[in-house]
Amino acid sequence: MSSSQSTIPVAKPVLGEEEAEAARRVILSGWVTQGPEVAAFEKEFAAFVGTEHACAVSNCTTALHLALMAVGVGSGDEVITVSHSFIATANAVRYCDAVPVFVDIEADGYNIDPGLIETAITPRTKAILCVHQLGMPCDLRSIVEIGKRHSIPVIEDAACATGSEILWKGRWEKIGKPHGDIACFSFHPRKVVTTGDGGMLTTANPDYDRKFRLWRQHGMSVTDAVRHGSKQVIFEDYDELGYNYRMTDLQAAVGRVQLRRLPELVAQRRKFALQYCEGLSTIPGLSIPAEPAWARSNWQSFCVRLSDEIDQRAVMQALLDQGISTRRGVMNIHLEGAYCDQSSHRAATSLARSISAQQQTIILPLYAQMTEVDIVRVVEALRQALADVSTGRVVRQPEQDVVHA
Ligand SMILES: *Cc1c(COP(=O)(O)O)cnc(C)c1O
Numbered sequence: 001m002s003s004s005q006s007t008i009p010v011a012k013p014v015l016g017e018e019e020a021e022a023a024r025r026v027i028l029s030g031w032v033t034q035g036p037e038v039a040a041f042e043k044e045f046a047a048f049v050g051t052e053h054a055c056a057v058s059n060c061t062t063a064l065h066l067a068l069m070a071v072g073v074g075s076g077d078e079v080i081t082v083s084h085s086f087i088a089t090a091n092a093v094r095y096c097d098a099v100p101v102f103v104d105i106e107a108d109g110y111n112i113d114p115g116l117i118e119t120a121i122t123p124r125t126k127a128i129l130c131v132h133q134l135g136m137p138c139d140l141r142s143i144v145e146i147g148k149r150h151s152i153p154v155i156e157d158a159a160c161a162t163g164s165e166i167l168w169k170g171r172w173e174k175i176g177k178p179h180g181d182i183a184c185f186s187f188h189p190r191k192v193v194t195t196g197d198g199g200m201l202t203t204a205n206p207d208y209d210r211k212f213r214l215w216r217q218h219g220m221s222v223t224d225a226v227r228h229g230s231k232q233v234i235f236e237d238y239d240e241l242g243y244n245y246r247m248t249d250l251q252a253a254v255g256r257v258q259l260r261r262l263p264e265l266v267a268q269r270r271k272f273a274l275q276y277c278e279g280l281s282t283i284p285g286l287s288i289p290a291e292p293a294w295a296r297s298n299w300q301s302f303c304v305r306l307s308d309e310i311d312q313r314a315v316m317q318a319l320l321d322q323g324i325s326t327r328r329g330v331m332n333i334h335l336e337g338a339y340c341d342q343s344s345h346r347a348a349t350s351l352a353r354s355i356s357a358q359q360q361t362i363i364l365p366l367y368a369q370m371t372e373v374d375i376v377r378v379v380e381a382l383r384q385a386l387a388d389v390s391t392g393r394v395v396r397q398p399e400q401d402v403v404h405a
Pocket of ligand 1: 159
C-alpha cells in the first residue's frame, strides 16, 4: 500500500453533528429511556415504510424473538428459514425453544429459494422466516403466496433492508409495509442507518403490535411514560412473562435523524453500486450481483462472486495489502459450533448453494462517504488481485479462521 493512500474500510456509519445534537437534547431533557423520542421515531418509521404499526426494540434479534412469539411459535415447533444468514436469524427461533428448518438459497442470488419451501413444511411448521439478505429483497410474492396457501405466517428478517423496495401489485413499496405478517429491522452500525444498537417491528396487525409493546417492557400493563404523566396513582400489573427489550430515547433521537438521512444514503449507495457493476463487468470470471426487475436494494452490502478455482482468502489478502478491507460472504449458521448438536436444527434440503456462496463471495467496501475515486480504486485492485491469484503470482494462504465482523 502506498503511504499516500488511505485505507478503505468495508463499511462506515454516517453520524454527525445532528445526531450528536439529538443525543444531547435527550440527555438534557432528563428522560433517557423509552419515552417521547421512541414514540416519535416509531411514528416516523411507520410513515416511512407505509405501515400502521411500528414498535421499537433494543435490536433486531429481540425483534425477531418477539415476532416469532407473536405468531405463536413455541416449544418443539418448526420455523422454515435459511442457514445462509447472520446467526441471529436462527438463534431467535431457538429462543422460542423451536427448531430452525434450513432450506437452500437460490442458484442466482443470496436469498431463500421459494421453490424449496414447500418440501420443508410439516404439521409442526409455525412460521416462515425469510431474510432480505444484504439488503436485497427476497421473492416475497412467492413466499407470501406459499404462506397463505398453508396458513403459515411469514416473518421478514429485514435487518439489512431499511430503505429497500419491492414492486408490489404494480407499485414500488418499502420493505416493512410489511408484505408478510411482521418485518424486523436492525439499526446496528453495520446496517444502512444506526442507533448504535436498535431494532424495529412493523406490522398491520394491532394485536401483534399490542403484544410487542407488552413484552418489550417486562409484560408491564402500564408504561413508565403513562404512569409518569398521570394525575392519578396507577398500579401496574404483570400478567405475562415479559422482557426488557426497550430502545432508549437516546437511541431513538439519533434514529430520527438517521431516518431523515436515509433516502439520500440509499440514493448514494445505489449510485456507487451501479458504478461498481459497470466497473466490475469487464473483469473476467467475476459475477456481480443483479437486482431482479421487482426489487430495489439499499445495497447494504455489495457482494461479488469469484469463480470456483479462485482462492477467496488470497484475493481478500491481496486487497487488504492494497489497503482495502473486505469481508467474506454471508455465513452458514448450520456450520457453526452453536449448531453442531443435531437436535438444534434440521436441514430440509441440500445446503450446497449456501455453502458455496460463503466460500466464493466477497463483500466489497460500500458506504456513503466513499468517493467515485475510491470505487475505481477498489475495482482496479480487485482486477489486479484476481489476475495475480489466478496466475499463481500470489501463493495460497494457509487455512485459518477469518475473524467475523
Ligand atoms: C444484523 C442482522 C441481524 C441482527 O441484528 P441486531 O440488530 O444486531 O440484533 C439479524 N439478521 C440479519 C440478517 C442481520 O444481518
